[in-house]
Amino acid sequence: MSWVKEITEKQATSHLAEVYAEVLCTPLGGRRLPSIPNIMQCMSLRPQALRSVWQWNAAITFGASTLGRAREEMIATAVSALNRCHY
Amino acid sequence: MAPGDHTLVSHLKSDPANAPLGPQDKAMIDFSLKLTHEPSSVSEKDIYGLGEAGFTEEQIVDIVLITCLFNFMDRLADGLGVELSEEMQRLVEQNANLGKMKQSLPCWKQLVRVRRWVSSVRYASSICCKLQLDGFVDFVVAH
Numbered sequence: 396m397s398w399v400k401e402i403t404e405k406q407a408t409s410h411l412a413e414v415y416a417e418v419l420c421t422p423l424g425g426r427r428l429p430s431i432p433n434i435m436q437c438m439s440l441r442p443q444a445l446r447s448v449w450q451w452n453a454a455i456t457f458g459a460s461t462l463g464r465a466r467e468e469m470i471a472t473a474v475s476a477l478n479r480c481h482y
Numbered sequence: 483m484a485p486g487d488h489t490l491v492s493h494l495k496s497d498p499a500n501a502p503l504g505p506q507d508k509a510m511i512d513f514s515l516k517l518t519h520e521p522s523s524v525s526e527k528d529i530y531g532l533g534e535a536g537f538t539e540e541q542i543v544d545i546v547l548i549t550c551l552f553n554f555m556d557r558l559a560d561g562l563g564v565e566l567s568e569e570m571q572r573l574v575e576q577n578a579n580l581g582k583m584k585q586s587l588p589c590w591k592q593l594v595r596v597r598r599w600v601s602s603v604r605y606a607s608s609i610c611c612k613l614q615l616d617g618f619v620d621f622v623v624a625h
Contacts, residue, residue: 396564396565396567397562397563397564397565398562398563399562429569430567430569432567432570433564433565433566433567433570434555434558434559434564437558437559437562437564438558448554448558451547451551452551452555455544455547455548455551456548456551460544460547460548461538461540461541461544462510462541462544462545462548466507466510467548468491469490469494469503469507469510469511470510470511470514470545470548470549470552471548471552472491472494472495472498473494473498473501473511473514473515474514474515474518474549474552474553474556475552475555475556476494476495476496476498477498477515477518477519478518478552478553478556478557478560480555480556480559480560481559481560482555482556482559482560482564482565482566
């Protein structure tokens with residue numbers, strides 16, 4: 396998954412369990428995620444940070460921005476290509 | 483960008499600065515790349531340029547936010563060594579295969595045009611000619 400300890404959805408309790416429930420309940424582009432994405436689970440040791448990043452993500456992607464889904468994806472692709480991000 | 487435009491996606495991945503975009507999308511991507519590559523070089527003039535390209539101030543804020551988000555996500559993934567889950571990997575591969583199929587569509591579209599042209603010729607031809615063209619049409623469709 397990643398180079399740090401991660402708490403999975405099954406192992407999560409209290410605050411982290413609430414945050415994971417929020418992630419899985421948030422509709423993205425009309426759909427809900429089937430599981431917690433690795434890019435979110437890598438922050439499981441810091442649930443409040445995970446929640447903030449998730450809310451930031453949900454507010455401006457999957458068609459939630461004023462630009463529309465296609466332009467959001469264009470920026471994501473161009474930026475990640477320039478950063479040579481493996482993910 | 484049309485939904486499922488895999489040619490443009492591959493261009494954006496391999497050479498984002500020179501992807502074939504319309505003027506408004508080009509202004510947006512040039513700005514995002516500048517903000518990613520050299521954030522301190524961005525000035526008010528760049529924001530003015532986005533306005534000139536037709537973006538509202540709300541949209542300009544979103545362009546900056548989305549650029550920031552993906553710079554953050556890229557650094558998060560690289561910084562903690564995040565790997566794609568098997569499920570996501572499968573989705574990416576499926577999408578890439580779909581892209582290859584879609585890229586080959588223009589060739590099929592040309593064949594369909596050939597078939598339509600042949601059909602119109604066939605209509606005007608004698609029965610003898612029709613029989614020969616049927617063989618040609620089958621050959622074109624089969625290949």
